[in-house]
Amino acid sequence: MTAPIGLSTASLYPSDAATAFSAAARLGYDAVEVMVWTDPVTQEAGALRALSELHGIPIVSVHAPTLLLTQRVWGNDPWGKVDRSIELAQEVGASTVVLHPPFRWQREYAAGFVDGVATREDETGIRLAVENMFPWRTARRDVLAYLPHWDPVEQPFDHVTLDLSHTATAGSDALEMARQLGSRLTHVHLADGTGSFKDEHLVPGRGDQPCGAVLQLVADAGFDGAVVVEVGTRKVGPDQRELDLAEALAFARLHLAPELGVGRL
Template sequence: MSESTGVTVTLSTSSVYPLGPAQAFEIAESLGYDGIEVMVLADPATQDAAGLRELSERHGLPIRSIHAPTLLVTQRVYGTSPWDKVDRSIELAHDVDADVVVLHPPFRWQKEYAASFVEGVAAREKEFGLVLAVENMYPWRAGRHVQAYLPGWDPVPQPYEHVTLDLSHAATARSDVLQMQADLGSRLAHVHLTDGSGSPKDEHLVPGCGSQPCEEFLHRLARDSYEGVVAVEVGTRKQKAEGREAYLRESLEFARTHFARGLADR
């Protein structure tokens, strides 16, 4: 945690994709991030607990969270069983001393998994002592809204004990993220700091570059004495090295500046 701003800001390895964890750690250390979130992908380096621990020790950056491979593009990572994906992500989190696992709600075609999802998440939290923070998603839009997730893309009305709010996903869903934040209260356990314009595409813009109330969101986190992690998850795939680092530096500064202003207003 930054002593001056009172918030822990980590870098998601997805923010340097298609580069891998080694480059994420290097960039995070050089820019002054407080830690790392590992997005588990087909890349073996994202699944290698020993390798990730070595990177963490070398760069002096803790791994604070693991993002389970519950995306469309990771359907075959850790096999095809949804619960195996979750359980192996929990195992990886344990092995690298992370205390949060981020996961998406089930897809609508995963009906058996969806039927036991709420209870299964709660049972695993109790058994393993980790936070399983279910992330907000969005309806798929192709001329009409399609319900792609069960029990739904919005975790707020669901009885999850812990939730991740992603501001780009909220933009795509055209949700009021400040109302979601207020409704979740202490159930808000993890944040993906990013931005979006409201496009049907999940944009993952640098915070402050879209239409989301990112500044006010961070102010409210501070005023609410939020103790979780703010993980920067922005798209830099089309950027060269200099542009990528500029995006990630700007995102880190944005997080710390506006959280600090919220603290000052308390």
């Protein structure tokens, strides 16, 4: 069996969750990842379950509102955001909550982040998959924006999300990160990038990241997580958006075939 391929509701931003579920079902995605943001449906378990049942498509993961864009969603307490995301995941049947590492100004939150993640995983059985990020860059210097670090490889997290747009922005070796993470790699955000200072979230295959090789690696390793398409379509019209999301799904299906043998985690 190959990993389920999900569609992030963020891929249809600024359209609402209902639009994302409809697109996922129409295009043949296996599941949906819900990005919690200002759309009230993304915050309400009953509404999400209704969409899931209507379209016959499960919710595989919840992305906690830990982005700059969602700093005011569910209040200002970062652990409160995480806990509500866990509760939402439990209520909609998702096994994973994706979250970003703390911003450097969230020093109290950062100081207890590693232990807090481990404790919540142990108490709830929900995977808290901490996502790789990137240094914030200006023309003159890089800024460490996250604590303990933007790169989770050397951090003691049991579950990690590998985002292939973020590896491009960071200048990281995505394939080597996947190998080093081994079984701790439990969630993939499938996108692409060219190494721009901007977090591009291109359709896979349109940048310079080894998207296909990473998918082949996890497929050969018997990966038991999910691959979630998280691409930016905000600047294209509805017809092109449909084509982009279909292309991303086809790319994922092709490269998750566990037969090409690039290595093992």
